[in-house]
Amino acid sequence: MAAVLFDFSGTLFRIESSESWLRAVLAEAGLSLPERELLRAAQALERVGALPGGTSAMEPVPDEFASLWEIRDQSAELHRAAYTGIARQVPLPDPALHDALYDRHMTPAAWAPYPDAVEVLRALRERGIAVGVVSNIGWDLRPVFREHGLDTYVDTYVLSYEHGIQKPDPRLFETACTALDVDPRDVLMVGDDRRADGGAAALGCAVHFVDHLPTTQRPDGLRPVLDLVC
Structure with a gap:
């Protein structure tokens, strides 16, 4: 060869685990969740496949994201839109956290x-x-x-x-x-x-x-x- x-x-x-991912973003934002709620949210993010590079989604991609999901890797804009859109299916204490999660996964620390x-x-x-x-x-x-x-x-x-x-x-x-x-x-x-x-x-x-x-x-x-x- x-x-x-x-x-x-x-x-x-x-990539880091969904739990580590969420904990890091909450800490950076100065926010906290009760442990049970944090674990529940991390598991929900994992189920929908919101963590780029993480485990495959355990739930079907919603119809409104299906076409975007197929071409998400063809541009930076499509990639962010696909993953933040999927992540927003999971409620978090601050709507800005969904974009912060996306930003976190692009850092070497993740x-x-x-x-x-x-x-x-x-x-x-x-x-x-x-x-x-x-x-x-x-x-x-x-x-x-x-x-x-x-x-x-x-x-x-x-x-x-x-x-x-x-x-x-x-x-x-x-x-x-x-x-x-x-x-x-x-x-x-x-x-x-x-x-x-x-x-x-x-x-x-x-x-x-x-x-x-x-x-x-x-x-x-x-x-x-x-x-x-x-």
Whole structure:
């Protein structure tokens, strides 16, 4: 393999829990909720899928958001509108908290790299294998990589909102391959979403999937990548 492309959320990084997310925003706003109400609100936010990068919604997307939801990763405006709209299904003590929650999820503090991410990226760099990040997202994730010390191992970032294209569209993966000057047939795509990340196969890329789990439950899920690129 000449290059490895990685998804961001659920692959290299994991977002904080819905409870941590809500607690942080309430604290920043100087607000508090009784513990039972806080936990109930956090669970409700999780059920509707309001946390970008979090667990999948357990409830159907409301009809009024269905079309927006399908294209949410094609621009920053669509992404914010989709997630804040979904979040507003859950009442909070101040309406401004829904936007504050969205802002929080874009901060490096809301994300943690998987335990083996640095090790694997460093090993790829030492082997001379190029690395790209290809993500369906509505905001610039580069500061997250810089803050956590992973940016030095990434050669290119291809983010859906910057191109108006979202995975599984093969053009997003093709953009990454072009940026790295590699033949797609010499590229491995690593991700957690079989539909979205599996789109790379249409170009001839090999594809490897990891499980989207909390960091404590997936300490070495990326290490098999090193065997696949030998």
